[in-house]
Amino acid sequence: MSAIRKNTWFMACLYILVFFLLAEWLTPVMTLTSTGHKTLFLVFIVLGLLMALFKVPWTISGPVKLLYIVWFIVHVYTDAFFFSKDAIAFVWSDMQINSQALFSQNWAQTTDIFRTVLFFALLWMAVYLIHYWVSFRLSIFLFYFFTVLFIAVLDTFSPYTGNTAIIRIMVIGLLLAGLLHLARWTERHHIELSGDKIAASVIPLFLAIAGTTAVALYLPKAGPVWPDPVPFITSFSSQAGSGTGGNSVGRIGYGVDDSQLGGSFIGDSSPVFTAEVDDGQYWKVESKDIYTSKGWELTQNVGDVAVYENGDFIKTDFVPGEAGEEDTAVITMDQNFPFVLYPYGTESIQMADSPNYQYDAADQRIETFQQGNVFEPQSYEISYSEPSFSLTALRATAPENLAELPASLDRFLQLPDELPQRVRDLAIEITSSATTVYDKTRAVERYFSNGSFEYSQLDIPVPEEGQDYVDQFLFETQRGYCDNFSTSMVVLLRSLDIPARWVKGFNEGELLETEGTRDIYQITNNNAHSWVEAYMPGVGWMLFEPTIGFTGSSEVEFDVEVDATDPVEREQPERPNPIEEEDDSAAATTEEDNGPNLWDRAADMWNENKAKILWSAAGLLVLAGVLYKIRQKWLPKVLIPYYRSRGENASTFEKAYLRLLKQLELYGIKRREGQTLKSYASYIDSFFGTSDMTRLTRAYEQAVYGGNPESVDWSELQESWENLINRTSG
Amino acid sequence: MDAKDRLNAVIDNIEKVIIGKRNIAELSIVAMLSHGHVLLEDVPGVGKTMLVRALAKSVGADFKRIQFTPDLLPSDVIGVSIYNPKDMEFHFRPGPIMGNIVLADEINRTSPKTQSSLLEAMEEASVTIDGVTMTIPKPFFVMATQNPIEYEGTYPLPEAQLDRFLLKVKMGYPSSKEEVEVLSRSQLSVPIDELEAVISLDELLHLQEEAKKIKVEDSIKSYIVDLARQTRIDPYVYLGVSPRGSIALMKASQAYAMLKGRNYVTPDDVQYLAKFVFGHRIMLRSEARYDGITAEEITERILAKTRVPVQRLVGQ
Structure with missing residues (x-):
């Protein structure tokens, strides 16, 4: 030292x-x-x-x-x-x-x-x-x-x-x-x-x-060439090298601008509000009607604007359920918004400071004002009654009726001209066996649970120039989050001439605690959500949930024997974590698929996880390569106990000596082809300042050239050997 | 006293006379132990004769010297039968070759005929005169000297005859310090006269037998063969080392190992001796001479590129 x-x-x-x-x-x-x-x-x-x-x-x-x-x-x-x-x-x-x-x-x-x-x-x-x-x-x-x-x-x-x-x-x-x-x-x-x-x-x-x-x-910094490596690489490999534009990872949460959908999300568990309700609800903020093939925009100045006050009955597109089933939701905001988050079937709102509620029929948003200024409520109560739908009426929704719908619904049929034909074809294919509008809508909703779609917030690409967001999701990536599912469903429905709109808000959130019949839910940015409302002729607007993990296709039973007035309720599963949910449904699919044969399943698994498997393999290869490259560093730690454990044996010493030669070579002191062990040993010893190598070499020569391996006392030489082996790892 | 000590005593004894040439003394002993002969190539006056005389005295051997001249006849070397008028018979008068240690000085000065008579005697360790074969007493060790062949008035030794020498050694001039020491020692007396024998001839014969028993591992044998084969395929070489050369290298290595106190040969022995054994056995092409490459350099090159065996030979 x-x-x-x-x-x-x-x-x-x-x-x-x-x-x-x-x-x-x-x-x-x-x-x-x-x-x-x-x-x-x-x-x-x-x-x-x-x-x-x-x-x-x-x-x-x-x-x-x-x-x-x-x-x-x-x-x-x-x-x-x-x-x-x-x-x-x-x-x-x-x-x-x-x-x-x-x-x-x-x-x-x-x-x-x-x-x-x-x-x-x-x-x-x-x-x-x-x-x-x-x-x-x-x-x-x-x-x-x-x-x-x-x-x-x-x-x-x-x-x-x-x-x-x-x-x-x-x-x-x-x-x-x-x-x-x-x-x-x-x-x-x-x-x-x-x-x-x-x-x-x-x-x-x-x-x-x-x-x-x-x-x-x-110095000025250039922007990132790769905004985020993982989605970039995956989309690169899955799109066969077509390359992607401005992918970016956003943080999840409620946002106003939906004109450019796509890209990956990472979770954000900062709380938005807590809701005290009887049952978990979907909290609607607004809807949008113009699909631009990249995202959503809103037609300006189309609907009536109505102003209400505390306790007034607010007329929304949804008729509240039966009287006597009213509930009260108590909302406490953690983040402040100038609008109300309201459940389906909202009747009236109550909050301190008596602001005005401005309901805009264009986007169904309820904004809060006080004396003409934007007002951000801290907490409020909403009385609501979940809407119910008559199955008889739903079964009467004949596709012919769609043609007779009022012109005010036309804006919910808008589709971009450049929408690929295969999207329209797919919609017809999915719904070919359904006879009513309601059944067609349900068929589209269920289509996403057929096993080929995957819920994920990561590795989601942004559509490229000239590429349609829905088309990309339906035919290429087949993985995405609520925006992908809900937008796709709206577009599919519209291509069937069923009026539909894209709704933003929050899902029920995470159940914090239960007090009697009252449940307290915590809604965080992770619960920001989007879903679908579709117009059933003769019935009105209904909520649909295409996103897998947020509903199950089996959850709504339509028993023919059941009384026709049986309400079709929007069932909201108490499944706060969509990702876990997705795992469940994936597991369920594989169980069902047990039928075919092993090869098919292996092939499926390969196709689903191709990227993962390839990357893991590449990773393992790199790891193995690195370990091999630096073997000089760790090998001695393995070799010393190994040769110790081999004990007294004539061949042990010879093997150990040859191993030492290899290790020295790895260390960088290579024995030249024509160099004898003796001259190599004296070089090693002069390099390390030891005499161990000469000592070992003399014994080795005696054993090998002298044909006298028994003359070697390995236990005596072991110390010299370990000393040298240890030096080679330095 | 074991073999190493006795041999080193001989070398030490020689060193009393020949200063700074321990390696040459060693090589001479090696050649003697393996029944070989040495060709010393150097200019006159560097102590060649002195070396051989010292060696002879140290082992108590009979020393003879033949000065080769252009007019020397074979009978001058091996002896001649002379008619004795008294008993009317031919009596054999042995030539100077009939000694234990013979110095054949300036061997390339004489005619090939005379050279070959010497070399035959060296190979057979016997001479035949008038149909009678006479064995030369053992041990028999010839140290021939030759002036560097570039000198005028020489008859270069034919290839086949060069092969009969186990080693070819160059003596070289002493360093100035050594030369001063040489001067000091010869100032008062002739050191060679004071030399005493340190081992007997019988002991020497015994050691010759012992040297044959030195272990040569198969991998070492195959290393020797590899080296010899390499000389045969070298582009600069016209004629490579013969199997006799391989044998010579093995025997010399055995003797050298004994000298170093080992009972087995190591690659180091082989490498050390290869240039003395191979040097005169490699005939170079003209290209090598144009490129200024010597047989020694070729040997060095082959040694550097031939893989040294580090393990026992398996499966053969």
Whole structure:
């Protein structure tokens, strides 16, 4: 070990940089998992690094860290004073609970404290590993690489934004790489640098990195060439290289602009409002009528605008259900909107400050005003009664009646001229066996549950120039989220001359708690949703839900024997998590498909997961390649125990020696073709400053050339061999 | 005393006289142990004669010297039957070849006829005169010297006869420091006269037998063969090393291993001796001479590219 590792200032610099790198790991983990007490965890890391820096023996550092962890638990989870009787009792009882849970394999019963301890163990391990890399191997590249990867992955796939983190990591990484390179260089050439000399080499490095960073920050940045790699690559491979334009990943939530649909979404669980209702409801905001083949727009100034006040009966397109079945919904907003989120069958609204409610028939939006100004309500009550539909009436909806509909509904039949013919053909094909308008609509709604469509918020492309959003979904991607399903259904219905419109709002949300008959739902941005309303001749507007995972095709039973007045209710499944739902339905499909044969299923599986399988295979290949490439580094760790376990055997030594030759070659000291073992050995020994290789070689020559393998005492040579093998991994 | 110590005693003894030429002394011993002969190629006055005399004295052997001249006849070498008028019979007068250690000085000065008489004797270890075959006493070791063939008035040795020498060695001038030491030592006395035998002839004969028992692993044998075959296919080589050359290399390696105190041959032995064994056995094409490439360089090249065996030969 040369002087540079003994220079405490130099090592302290390294450890400080390492600390910042570790902190970059901790920050997103803590934010994403909503873990608190970040400072205390950072203190733990500092503690670990400090003790590593000053080479505190593990007999001291171990107990200190354990003590800190126990103190943390007592401090965070109890009010008790550390070392007090209560604190010890608390920790003790918790340990018992956890050990019982672990022994009985009841993982769910382990307490938070247990998880905290695990987290600490992880940090402990991370600190140790990095300490090892920095002080012994003088190399941090692997860890640095994973840090960059980690932040990049989190930035791409989670709400965590790593914009500044990645810059910090870059700077830290450059500094670390420079310092460690200096250390390795001086050691390799056995140069002993004094403190001044080290400073003279390090300061220019700092200045250079500071300078380049400053310039880099100041320079204008080009936009991303690949906005998001995953959807890009998938769409690239699935569209056979046609390439895509401006794909982007949005964050889910309610938005106003729907003119450009498509692109991937990532979840956002920030709450929008809570609703206290008897049953979960779909909360409508508005509808749109013009399909542009890229998205939705609204015809301006077409409908009447009516103004209501608190308690007035608000006339919507839906007739409330029977009197006596009224419910009251209590809405408490977390985000503020200048309009009302209302359930189907809304009768009247009640809120403080008595604003005016302006119902616009064009988009069915109920906006709130107060003295002419936009008003954003904090909470309100809506009384509503779920509409019911007569099955008899629905069965009387003959397609011929569609021609006699009033002209005011024409705008709900609009379709872009460039809509591909195959979409229209598909609509006719789907509904060919249905006789009534209602059955046709249901057939279209059910079409999406036929197993070939997949619910996903990720990897969803934006239609290209000249490509139709619905056409792309129906015939190419067949995967998407509510916008894809609802828009497609509207377009299919319109191509059958059934008036339909695209509705935006929120679904029922997540059931938080139940108080008697009242359920309290939390609606977050994740619950932003879109669905379909279609006009049944003679009946009126009805809600339809084409998005898979939000309804089941079997949920509505139309028993012929049932009284014709049996209401057809919009059943709203209490299935708050659409993604889980999608998994269920996918599982159900595969179970049903058990019939055919193994090959078909394998082929299906291949087709469905082609991209995943290929990427995993590619990933594994790359991993294998990397492992093979760096085998010199890890192989010794495997070889030493292996040859130890082989024991005393004449051939063990020879094999071990040949393995050592290979390992040395990997290390970079290759034996030339015509070089004898003896001259190679003396070169190796002069390189490492040992005499082990000569010693081993003499024994090997005796064994092989002398034909006398029994003369070798492997146990005696093992130490030399291990010494050399270990050096090759450095 | 084991073989290594005894042989090193001989070498140490020689070194008292010949300064800074330990490797040449070693090689001479190697040749002697493996029943071979040495061709020393160098200019006069660098101590060739002294080396051979020292060697002879060290092993207590009978030393003879033949100075080859253009008018030397075969009978001058192997001996002649002379008529004795007293008993009216021919009596054989043995020539200088009938010794244990013979220095054949400037062998390329004499006519091919005389050369071949010497070389036949070397190969057969016996001479035939007037139909009577006489065995040369053992051990029999010839060290021939030749001036570099570029010198005028020489008869180059034919290829077949060169093959009879186990090793060809170049002596070279001593370094200036060594030469000063040579001067100091010869100032007062002739060092060679003070030399004593350190081993007996019987011991030497015994060591010759022992050298044959030195283990040569099959992989080493095949390494030797590989080297020899490489010389035969080299584009610069007109005539490569014969199987006799391969045998020579093996035997020399055995003797060298014994000298180094081992009872087995290593590739290092083979590599060290290859240039002395192969050097005079490789006949170069004219192209090699135009390109300034020597047989030694070709040997070096072959050594560098032929794979050294590091494992036991399996399955043969």
